[in-house]
Amino acid sequence: MIAKLKAFQFKRRTFSYPYIIFMFIFIVLPLVLILMNAFLVDGKLSLGNLIKFFAEGASISALSDSLMVGLLATFLCLLLGYPVAYFLNKINAGKLVVLLFILPMWVNFLIRTLATKAIFVSLGIRLGMGTVVFGMVYNYLPFMILPIHTTISNIDKSYIEASQDLGADNINAFVKVVLPLSIPGIISGITMVFIPTISTFAISQLLSDGKIYLFGDSIDTKFNMGLYGVGSVMSLIMLLVVLASNYLMSKFYPEQEGRAMW
Amino acid sequence: MVKNALAKGYLALIVTLLYIPILLIIVFSFFNTGTFSFAKGFSLNSYALIFTSSKTPQLMGALKNTFLIAIISSVLATVMGAFASIGIFNLKRKTKRIVENVNQLPIINSEIVMAVSLMIFFVTFSFPEGYVRLILAHISFCTPYVILSIMPKLAQMDKNIYEAALDLGATPFKALTKVLFPIITPGIISGFAMSFTISLDDFIITQINKGTGTGIETLSTFIYSDARVKGLEPFWFAVFSIIFVVVLATLLIINMRKVKSEQKLLTKGR
Numbered sequence: 094m095i096a097k098l099k100a101f102q103f104k105r106r107t108f109s110y111p112y113i114i115f116m117f118i119f120i121v122l123p124l125v126l127i128l129m130n131a132f133l134v135d136g137k138l139s140l141g142n143l144i145k146f147f148a149e150g151a152s153i154s155a156l157s158d159s160l161m162v163g164l165l166a167t168f169l170c171l172l173l174g175y176p177v178a179y180f181l182n183k184i185n186a187g188k189l190v191v192l193l194f195i196l197p198m199w200v201n202f203l204i205r206t207l208a209t210k211a212i213f214v215s216l217g218i219r220l221g222m223g224t225v226v227f228g229m230v231y232n233y234l235p236f237m238i239l240p241i242h243t244t245i246s247n248i249d250k251s252y253i254e255a256s257q258d259l260g261a262d263n264i265n266a267f268v269k270v271v272l273p274l275s276i277p278g279i280i281s282g283i284t285m286v287f288i289p290t291i292s293t294f295a296i297s298q299l300l301s302d303g304k305i306y307l308f309g310d311s312i313d314t315k316f317n318m319g320l321y322g323v324g325s326v327m328s329l330i331m332l333l334v335v336l337a338s339n340y341l342m343s344k345f346y347p348e349q350e351g352r353a354m355w
Numbered sequence: 356m357v358k359n360a361l362a363k364g365y366l367a368l369i370v371t372l373l374y375i376p377i378l379l380i381i382v383f384s385f386f387n388t389g390t391f392s393f394a395k396g397f398s399l400n401s402y403a404l405i406f407t408s409s410k411t412p413q414l415m416g417a418l419k420n421t422f423l424i425a426i427i428s429s430v431l432a433t434v435m436g437a438f439a440s441i442g443i444f445n446l447k448r449k450t451k452r453i454v455e456n457v458n459q460l461p462i463i464n465s466e467i468v469m470a471v472s473l474m475i476f477f478v479t480f481s482f483p484e485g486y487v488r489l490i491l492a493h494i495s496f497c498t499p500y501v502i503l504s505i506m507p508k509l510a511q512m513d514k515n516i517y518e519a520a521l522d523l524g525a526t527p528f529k530a531l532t533k534v535l536f537p538i539i540t541p542g543i544i545s546g547f548a549m550s551f552t553i554s555l556d557d558f559i560i561t562q563i564n565k566g567t568g569t570g571i572e573t574l575s576t577f578i579y580s581d582a583r584v585k586g587l588e589p590f591w592f593a594v595f596s597i598i599f600v601v602v603l604a605t606l607l608i609i610n611m612r613k614v615k616s617e618q619k620l621l622t623k624g625r
Contacts, residue, residue, distance in 0.1 A: 105527075109442025109454065112435055112498065116457055119495040123472035124460075126479060177369050180362035188614050190366075192606070197373050200602050203558050203575050204595050208376040211587050215391040234373070292465035294559050295579065309467040313563065316471050325475070328468045339463050 124332070130325035142322035152327065155311040159291040162222070162307060166229035167237075167287045173230070174237035174282065179271070181238075182245045191242060198235040205232060206296050213300070220302045228300040229290045236289070237282040244278030245271065277345040284338040292331055377599050384592035404590035410581070414594070417577035424486070424561075424573065425554040428493035433547040435494070436501025440542075441535060443502065444509045455506075461496045462503070469496065470563040477564065484566035492564050493557065497550030504549060505542035512538050 134141050146152050181191055197205065206228055213224050248271060256266045294309040306314065308331060315324030383391050387400035405414065443454050461469055473495070477488045516538075520530040536543075558575040565571050572580065582591060 105445040105531075106442055108438040109446060112439030112442070112502075113454060115435065115495070115498075116454070119473070119476070119491060120457060120460055123469075123476035126475045127468075127472045130475060173369065176365055180366050184359055184362050184366075186366075189607075189610065192610050193370055194373065196603055196606055197377065199552075199556075199606055200377070200599055201556050201558065201575055203578055204598060205376060207578065207582050207587060207591075208380045208595060211389075212376055212379060212391065214586060231373070231376075234369075288465060292467050294467050294562075299583065309465070309559075312467050312471060316474065316563070321475065324471060328471055331465055331468050335463055335465055335468075 127325045127328050127332075130321050131329050134322065142326045146323050146326045149323070151306075152311060152323070155306050155308055158305055159308040162225055162229060162297065162305070163287050163291040165226050166233065166290045167283055169226065169230045170234050170237040170286045171279065171282065174234055175241055175279070177238050178241035178245055178275075178278070181242055194238050195235050202232055202293075203295065206299050210299055220300060221304060222301070224300045225297045225305050228296050229286075232296065233286040233289060236285040240281040240285065241275055241278035244275045248274045280345050281342055284342055288335055288338060291334075380592055381596045381599060384589075384596040387589050388592070389587055389589050401589040401593035404588075405593055408588075408590050410588075410590070413572065413577060413581075414590075417572045417574045420571055421555060421573040421575075424489055424493055425551050428490050428554050429497055429547055429550040431490075432494045432497035432550045433501050433543060436498045436546055436550075437505060437536075437539065437543050439498070440502050440505035440509060440539065441531075444506065458499045458502055461499050466559040467563075470560040473560065474563050485569040485571050488564050488566065489561060489571070492560050493554045496557075496560060497554055500549045500553060501543070501546030504546040505539050508539045508542040 131142055132138055132140070177194060180186075181194075209228055209231060210220070210224075213220060218224060252270050252274070253266050256270045261269065291307055292309040293307070294313050297305045297307045298310055308327065312324055312327045312331065315321075315327060379391065384401050385397055385399065386393050387395045387398045387404075405411065408414075443451060443458075446454060470492075473488075473492050477491075482488050482491070512535075517530055517534055520534045521527065525533065556575070557573075558579065561573050562576045562579065565573075565576060578591070582588075587595075
């Protein structure tokens with residue numbers, strides 16, 4: 094019986110083999126190819142593409158534009174989103190009310206962006222940095238609200254009551270209890286807004302009439318022009334940012350450790 | 356009390372901001388306009404144009420491609436993901452961790468990096484352009500979600516149930532179909548629903564991997580190529596309105612049902 098069970102344990106494990114092979118081919122290998130394209134020039138190890146990237150004015154301006162739009166949009170999302178998350182808890186909003194804030198996320202971002210663009214154009218608002226930041230905030234605000242709302246609603250209410258019993262007023266209770274305890278949510282909200290903002294493709298092009306190219310757009314442009322080397326370097330930089338922020342997030346959410354990368 | 360009113364006022368303001376573009380598009384879809392003007396008066400012309408415009412064949416083709424790719428890739432991703440989950444769950448601890456981490460990559464990675472890496476890969480190994488590339492790409496970013504929605508069901512399962520089935524004389528195959536699969540079915544269904552939606556919704560990976568020579572467009576890439584330069588034609592107002600209503604209504608209905616059944620459970624529990 095035990096022998097039979099062992100034999101089948103082995104068989105059940107084998108169900109994963111096809112997907113492991115698939116994963117290696119379609120997830121790992123493409124990333125390896127990016128790495129090779131970035132650092133191999135004519136079959137030799139070279140930092141040429143990396144130097145080219147940093148020497149080029151256009152990529153540096155894309156990088157600084159991305160950082161600026163990313164930071165600004167993330168800051169505004171936090172500023173607008175935190176009160177939403179907090180108030181939703183305060184008034185004990187039902188699930189459906191919370192859902193109302195998340196729903197727009199499920200409509201294709203291209204459609205929402207084109208709709209906002211059409212509105213800007215018909216109002217005669219000049220497309221530029223301002224409209225790009227607005228578009229990003231509009232698109233990614235739900236990503237800020239959701240994680241913060243989840244962490245705040247998980248805070249044990251007795252902490253707040255205890256602080257009030259010990260003489261804290263509402264402001265103190267918020268600053269000293271709720272705010273510190275909601276930091277994991279804030280961190281995860283920040284990454285969930287910042288990463289897509291700088292890496293997304295099309296939103297900034299559409300909302301600035303092609304004037305502002307963020308990191309994601311520049312990666313696409315590089316590959317369209319056949320500059321695979323520099324494009325790969327930029328993709329690797331993006332990948333590093335993603336992995337770093339994911340590592341940061343796993344530090345704040347130890348319970349999800351198994352799921353996080355490294 | 357005043358504070359609560361303030362909170363509610365703020366929430367209402369943000370909701371309004373979030374929904375204004377959507378509402379404006381829906382309202383103006385009934386005025387046959389591309390520029391938000393009431394000049395042409397109320398009409399259903401925008402909706403008629405979906406079927407009579409010179410772009411109708413392209414639009415319908417894009418719609419067909421979108422659903423074709425979404426159905427094929429989400430079915431394949433679900434089948435592969437279901438078997439893979441059972442396998443991964445029974446892997447040795449260390450291997451399991453590595454596999455789960457790699458499986459996580461497409462989810463955390465930025466779409467543009469995933470898109471260009473697949474593009475380089477397809478070009479390097481000269482995969483046939485068009486549907487093959489698109490479906491393979493869609494499967495590779497859908498399957499991780501299927502696995503993520505099945506794994507918790509396996510973890511919650513009482514391991515003894517499976518062994519009890521074997522003890523009671525079930526063949527391993529029977530134990531699989533009569534015990535394991537029924538337990539993970541909710542996960543399979545939500546995984547399928549998720550990959551179907553993600554595939555329908557995808558723009559970046561499709562845009563970069565569709566190839567220029569094939570002429571294959573999905574709804575999102577067609578919207579992008581058509582509306583990027585010239586702005587929105589009246590029929591797009593109608594198309595967007597239909598999409599808004601379908602997406603929002605579906606999600607509302609699903610969630611209302613969930614909330615209702617949870618409430619039922621709560622009252623029963625009492």
